[in-house]
Amino acid sequence: MEVHSRVTQLPNGNENQCQTCHTISNPSPGNGPRNDFGKLIEAQFLTEPGSNGEVIWNALLASLDADNDGISNGVELQDRFGAWEKCRAVHSGIYQVAIYIKYICIGR
Ligand SMILES: [Ca+2]
Numbered sequence: 001m002e003v004h005s006r007v008t009q010l011p012n013g014n015e016n017q018c019q020t021c022h023t024i025s026n027p028s029p030g031n032g033p034r035n036d037f038g039k040l041i042e043a044q045f046l047t048e049p050g051s052n053g054e055v056i057w058n059a060l061l062a063s064l065d066a067d068n069d070g071i072s073n074g075v076e077l078q079d080r081f082g083a084w085e086k087c088r089a090v091h092s093g094i095y096q097v098a099i100y101i102k103y104i105c106i107g108r
Helices: 003-009 013-020 036-044 059-063
Strands: none
Touching: 003 013, 036 059
16 A cells, blocks of 8 residues: 555545645655654554554544644544544445445545
């Protein structure tokens, strides 16, 4: 899995693209400095360590305040309670949970 697909594993991850988690706009393997949010995910919210790990977006991660600015991660990513789910497919303009298309991910 390419790491940049993690942008699709967070609510509104396409808003800030790589800089949701990194301090630079074009991180690459070996050169991917993390911001505070990225450090938190790397430490505690990946399905497995390393580049194969996928982000575990959930209520706990949403409730934390990685950058300690008084605003929770969830509020910052516009999903206060961590309810967003990866890969809800859209069909005919209606969310259809039964149809999953990997990497087509949208927020609510
Ligand atoms: Ca914050």
